[in-house]
Amino acid sequence: MRHTTVLFALLAPVCVAVLNVPSGVAQEVKAGQLTIEHPWARPTLGKAPNSAAYMKITNHGGTPDKLVGVKSDVANDAQMHMVEKQREVMRMRQVKGGITVPAKASVELKPGGYHIMLLDLRRKLSKGDMFDMTLQFEHQGEVPVQVKIEKMGGMGAGTMKHDAMNKGAMKDAEGHSDHNQGGHKH
Numbered sequence: 060m061r062h063t064t065v066l067f068a069l070l071a072p073v074c075v076a077v078l079n080v081p082s083g084v085a086q087e088v089k090a091g092q093l094t095i096e097h098p099w100a101r102p103t104l105g106k107a108p109n110s111a112a113y114m115k116i117t118n119h120g121g122t123p124d125k126l127v128g129v130k131s132d133v134a135n136d137a138q139m140h141m142v143e144k145q146r147e148v149m150r151m152r153q154v155k156g157g158i159t160v161p162a163k164a165s166v167e168l169k170p171g172g173y174h175i176m177l178l179d180l181r182r183k184l185s186k187g188d189m190f191d192m193t194l195q196f197e198h199q200g201e202v203p204v205q206v207k208i209e210k211m212g213g214m215g216a217g218t219m220k221h222d223a224m225n226k227g228a229m230k231d232a233e234g235h236s237d238h239n240q241g242g243h244k245h
C-alpha cells in the first residue's frame with residue numbers, strides 16, 4: 060500500500076497544524092485515511108473520579124480500521140465502553156477487542172453509545188480546558204488528539220440508567236454513577 064504511506068506523509072504536517080488551532084474551534088484531526096472530529100469530554104462534578112470522552116471517527120479509506128486502545132495522562136485508565144439496553148435498562152460495558160470503523164463509514168462516540176471512559180482521573184476536568192489523548196488504531200497506529208471539556212447539550216442521556224452496571228465487571232462502579240448523574244444534572 061505504497062500510496063497510503065505517501066498520503067500519510069503529505070497529511071502529517073496538516074495534522075500538526077490542525078492540533079494548534081485555538082481552543083473554541085471544533086477540532087478535526089486527519090491521520091491517513093481517518094478523520095477524528097470534535098473530541099470532547101464532560102467536565103467533572105465535585106470530586107467525581109471519572110468522566111467520558113466522545114468524538115466522531117470517519118474512515119475515508121477502502122479498508123476497515125479499528126480503535127484498539129486509548130491513553131491519556133489525565134486519567135490512570137481509559138477504556139472503550141458501550142451503552143446497551145438490557146431488559147429495558149440502559150447499561151454500559153467495556154468493549155473488548157476494539158471499535159471497528161468500517162471502510163467509507165463513520166462511527167460516532169456519543170452519550171448513550173460508544174464512549175471512552177476516563178477512570179481514576181488525575182485532575183479535575185473543568186469546562187473550557189483541553190487535554191491530550193492518544194488513540195491507538197490497529198492500522199493507522201497512534202493518533203494524538205486534543206479533547207475539549209464541554210458541557211453536554213440536550214442529547215437524550217436523561218433517559219439512560221448508566222450506573223446500573225454488571226456487578227463486579229469493573230471496580231469503578233461508584234465513579235460510573237457520578238458519570239451518569241453528570242449527564243442528568245447538566
Ligand SMILES: [Cu+2]
Pocket residue numbers: 111140141151174175176
Ligand atoms: Cu462508561
